[in-house]
Amino acid sequence: xxxxxxxxxxTPAYNQIMQVLKENPTIESVGLSFGIHEEDKIIIENFVxxxxxxxSPFSFSLDYEVLYKEIQYHEEKGEVLVxxxxxxxxxxxxxxxxxxxxxxxxxxYPYLWLIGNIGNEEQDPKxxxxxxxxxxxxxxxxxxxxxx
Numbered sequence: 001x002x003x004x005x006x007x008x009x010x011t012p013a014y015n016q017i018m019q020v021l022k023e024n025p026t027i028e029s030v031g032l033s034f035g036i037h038e039e040d041k042i043i044i045e046n047f048v049x050x051x052x053x054x055x056s057p058f059s060f061s062l063d064y065e066v067l068y069k070e071i072q073y074h075e076e077k078g079e080v081l082v083x084x085x086x087x088x089x090x091x092x093x094x095x096x097x098x099x100x101x102x103x104x105x106x107x108x109y110p111y112l113w114l115i116g117n118i119g120n121e122e123q124d125p126k127x128x129x130x131x132x133x134x135x136x137x138x139x140x141x142x143x144x145x146x147x148x
Contacts, residue, residue, distance in 0.1 A: 007142040013047040033083035034074040083112030094128040104132040
């Protein structure tokens with residue numbers, strides 16, 4: 001298995017993630033990232049915000065029917081689910097929690113775990129990307145690329 005060296009996020013998808021972080025600062029925001037795998041990189045072409053069924057600042061759950069429908073829709077466009085996004089509350093570490101790790105075991109590498117933080121008055125929103133590879137959490141660097 002070739003290890004992903006970098007992730008490319010198209011600007012519109014990145015902007016959508018940042019917007020979702022700003023819209024729901026009091027609960028964990030959730031989303032799905034779709035794109036393609038290319039040799040040693042993953043390209044995130046599209047992002048879809050989905051409802052957090054937990055409606056909680058410290059936990060998230062997905063509607064699996066929505067997940068299934070989004071996967072089908074994007075597969076018809078030639079894209080696959082490449083990652084699951086959620087936010088952590090302001091001040092929380094941008095690193096998978098123990099609960100995140102348990103879910104990462106169900107969706108291991110090459111699936112990405114995108115974790116965002118809204119930031120505060122002094123900081124802009126932030127994003128970090130992780131994967132679980134051989135029971136180790138690895139952080140994967142990313143580039144934001146214009147699609148024009």
